[in-house]
Amino acid sequence: MNKYLLLSASLVSSVGGQAIEFERPNIVIIYTDDMGMGDLSCYNSGWVETPNIKKYTFSMQTSRGIYSGPEYYGIRSVSDGRYRYIVNLTPEVTFQNTEVFTPLFKLWEQKAESDKHAKNMIGKYRHRPAIELYDVKKEPYCMKNLADDKWYEKKIAELDSELKKWMEYCGDKGQETEMEALEHLAKSKNKK
Known part of the structure; x- marks a missing residue:
């Protein structure tokens, strides 16, 4: 199957041929659908080269105000x-989303009553540790958490430092920001 990636963004701004200097760097948000972790070279793909994407990629997830989500469950990653x-x-x-209410998930929960593997998978999905570290080159499905392995302490320190810098840059105060999410959602709805 051929895969295609269409990216559309205005990367250079100019006025009268002169580049505009910004105090902060421009941020380009690229929305795509049906992409996997390995589709870009920043995630170890060999078929789509993206050599100029920055050294680190960041993400955040909130569940506050999300349909079928927990009251709050924030995730940040780098x-x-x-x-x-x-x-x-x-x-x-306990983490939840719409998936935990599907018939398939309910079957897994039933299976978990007598199957150790199913019980482990359900547990990993619903109960997550404070930090996780995965080698996505060796293990792209992120099933083996390396965070407790002392060998990775320097890598964890490096990535934690970069994540904290990014959060500060974005004004993200972690759990405090999560708890304010409903206020922002209400303000957004009132503007419409």
Whole structure:
């Protein structure tokens, strides 16, 4: 099957032939559908070269105000192309989304009553540790968490530092930002 990637963005701004200087770097948001972790070279793809994408990629997820989500469950992550570092802001909270209400998930839960593998998979999905680290080159499905392995302490420190810098740059205060999400959602709805 052939895969195609269409990216559309205005990367250069100019006025009268002069480049505009910005105080902060421009941010290009690219929306795509049906992409996998390995589709871009920043995530180890060999078939779509993206050599000029920055050294780190960042992501954030919130579940506050999301249909069938938990009351709150924030996730922040950073990847350097080889390793993905994930911070679960409230690991004590049971994670949920619409998937946990599907017939397939319910079957897995039934199977987990007598099947150790199914029980382990359900547990990993619903109960996540405070931090996770995965070698996405060796293990793209992120099933083996390396965060407790002392050998990776320097990598975790590096990625944690980069993630904190990015969060500060974005004004993201972690759990505090998560708890304010409903206020932002209400303000957004009131503007419409």
